[in-house]
Amino acid sequence: MENFQDSALRDDVKRAVAELGFVTPTPVQQAAIPAIMESDRDLVALARTGTGKTAGFGLPIVNDIDVDVKAVQALILCPTRELCLQIAKDLDSYARFRKGVKIVAVYGGAPITHQIREIKDGAQIVVGTPGRTLDMINRKKLKVGDLKRVVLDEADEMLNMGFQEELNGILGATPDEKQTLLFSATMPKEAKKISQEYMTNPAEISVGHSDASNSKVVHQYFKVRASDRFALLRLLIELDPDIYAVIFCRTRREVNGVAEDLRYAGHTADALHGDMSQAQRDDVMKRFRKGRIKLLVATDVAARGLDVQDLTHVINYNLPDAPEVYVHRSGRTGRAGKEGIALSIVTGKEVRKIRDIERYSKIQFELQDVPKQDEVYRLRALRFTESVKNAKLDDKVAAFLPEVIEAFEGIEREELIQKILGYGLGSLSKQMGSQKAVSNAPEDSRPDKRRDMEYSTVVIGAGRNNGFNVPQIIGMINRKMPGKKVAFGKIDIQNHETYVGVDAREAKKVVAAFEGAVDRGTELNVRLFEGGTKVSGPKGDGGKGFGGGKKKHYRPGNFKPKGAKPFKGKKAKW
Incomplete structure (x- = not known):
């Protein structure tokens, strides 16, 4: 045929x-x-x-x-x-x-x-x-x-x-x-x-069910520290003004956190996950299909059957555990013969997933250097300049042009350009200025006697929005485990959840110690993370980096509860 x-x-x-x-x-x-x-x-x-x-x-x-x-x-x-x-x-x-x-x-x-x-x-x-x-x-x-x-x-x-x-x-x-x-x-x-x-x-x-290499999708990945995931995501989005993307996260809480942080950064983003009502999901999808939302942050389950034309990017905030799920995700861009880009943000230990996907699908990934903030400023400045050059003056405004020209009298050409640029990109400078610099994840070769320790991830159903910070989390676990010296790996505090790497031998005991625990009316629901990948330990490479915003990750030994200064905020009642 x-x-x-x-x-x-x-x-x-x-x-x-x-x-x-x-x-x-x-x-x-x-x-x-x-x-x-x-x-x-x-x-x-x-x-x-x-x-x-x-x-x-x-x-x-x-x-x-x-x-x-x-x-x-x-x-x-x-x-x-x-x-x-x-x-x-x-x-x-x-x-x-x-x-x-x-x-x-x-x-x-x-x-x-x-x-x-x-x-x-x-x-x-x-x-x-x-x-x-x-x-x-x-x-x-x-x-x-x-x-x-x-x-x-x-x-x-x-x-x-x-x-x-x-x-x-x-x-x-x-x-x-x-x-x-x-x-x-x-x-x-x-x-x-x-x-x-x-x-x-x-x-x-x-x-083409297992060979996705013939499509027009470019597959790229960036290797960063887990704590830099969101900062990198923002850079990638800022670099492309025409981005129209689905961003895949592992959990619904992470979806909400990333979408909220993107909106706070000035982007048209919204969340899609299974806990939303059908009316909410329909409304989000309607706005996304019409282009009113440019960034859809979703879980795999919520995105089943997602059929949106002209997606420019699929971004894996977290890689899926199964290679075939990656093929599903990336297949949502580059449709009907068009080109598309699938970007993945990984940590050092997650590179093995990239290799698994390559073996399964015959896809070839390209490792990319993390873009610099200066490049974002440069491209945005050039795009803004081009838009100013192409702007047309409305007749109604043109009637007042002589008065405006007079108002600018005495300002030199270079100074005027500086002021126009400052006015047009001032908000970008404020937004990006508060964000830390991101770099490629370094190859960590420092000796560490704890390096071979195996860590498991414990999830606590409370986070920044509940007023919790790293000292409280560590102190709370130590109090719940009297007589035990629990080794901590990565600690990742999100808006509504906290991911704690603990010694794998003690993980189940930590969960048992918090059975039924409630804090300020919030059920903590402490449980083992079932995502299939453990949080890294002291190496600091490959931890589960969930959500966005300002997060601090602590290596074992970096925090000593007894010597810490008193915490001035609200104390958690555990």
């Missing part, structure tokens, strides 16, 4: 495709569309995010709907509400000239009665999230007896999010005689089990 007009699609579907600007199918569309339309055989398609797989299964489904049958003929399952709505919207665009094709999206967080009514009105295609779809099947409001096709889109993500039981329940309720299409970026054992249990001799196609 060289182009859509030569395909076996109906003329009214080809017309819709032409109006959407589709001419040449992507590799996954080229392989999947004929495979689905020319045979009733089940299909497993491995294709990474951003390869056009929605049209790969959506066009055949829209094409083959019998408009005279007012029953659900196709069911498409996907992991999130956002992706569900996006797929339904895409299918509507494919069916715009097919009169009588009705598509309904079903998902949680919205009134089920409205969705039931829409299905009852004659839906032929249902796009749904697993939980809401199974609920409607169990209520007998979604009848699946006439299904001809079932699609599992982003099957690996649905399984990663814990939808195994729901998928089993849905697939178990569908007819044996149907075509099942499984689309996934990877093929974990759970997805393979589904294909074995619910699919019959499926055909398999694989398009």
Whole structure:
């Protein structure tokens, strides 16, 4: 299938495709569309995010709907509400000239009665999230007896999010005689089990699922101290005035902290995570798609199915633990043949993750030097100068030009330029002036008898916003562990959480000592960090650097509670 007009699609579907600007199918569309339309055989398609797989299964489904049958003929399952709505919207665009094709999206967080009514009105295609779809099947409001096709889109993500039981329940309720299409970026054992249990001799196609090196995405990484993550992030953002990016963080608290600090620095940024209400998430996504927000700080779960065109950057504030997740993230930029940039901020010990991703995906990363603040000033000054040169004088203002010229009389040309530059970039100077300089993480070769000690990360559910600082954290743990001399690694205090590196042999005892602890009405919820990577110890390279703002990291021995000066702020009650 060289182009859509030569395909076996109906003329009214080809017309819709032409109006959407589709001419040449992507590799996954080229392989999947004929495979689905020319045979009733089940299909497993491995294709990474951003390869056009929605049209790969959506066009055949829209094409083959019998408009005279007012029953659900196709069911498409996907992991999130956002992706569900996006797929339904895409299918509507494919069916715009097919009169009588009705598509309904079903998902949680919205009134089920409205969705039931829409299905009852004659839906032929249902796009749904697993939980809401199974609920409607169990209520007998979604009848699946006439299904001809079932699609599992982003099957690996649905399984990663814990939808195994729901998928089993849905697939178990569908007819044996149907075509099942499984689309996934990877093929974990759970997805393979589904294909074995619910699919019959499926055909398999694989398009770029593990080789992302052919895309137009440039992959770069910067190696810094954990405490410099946010400072570097600000520099990278300041260097590119046209940046339109998703910034991935590990936890929802970190997402909130980074987004808040970016807004404080004057950027249009907002957060997206699973603890937000659906209305909040919809509002954020609406503003981001319209470009009112230029920086979206998100967790992986919240960004499932995120489909935004023209992203210039994907920034990994923290690298994911799984290489395939990195491929998912970076696939959100550089779409439709456009160029994109994937930037990763890593510490020394996290470089191994870069190597894991390279082996998995055949991507080649480029190590970049940390940009200097002076470069930010220089580029901003030149851009401001260019904008002043290109500015046009409004007629209404021009009427007062003689008075303005007179007001500037006596000021030399060079002095006037200085004043204009100072006025235009004064706010930048104030913002950047308060930020410490960032440099490449040094190779630390200092001898340290504690260097081989293993550290684990303990998370405390309180941070700067609760009035806590490093001395309080260390003193509190020492008081809770009488008779023990706990060795501390990195201590990273964020707005709402604190990450403490402690001797791995004592970590569980520290957590147990704080069971049920409450401070000023805040439950501390002390627990082991489950992110998969330990905070570094005395080397100071590779600690988990979470959140932004001014944070201090302490090596063991740098702080001596008994000799410290009295703390003048509020004391924590532990």
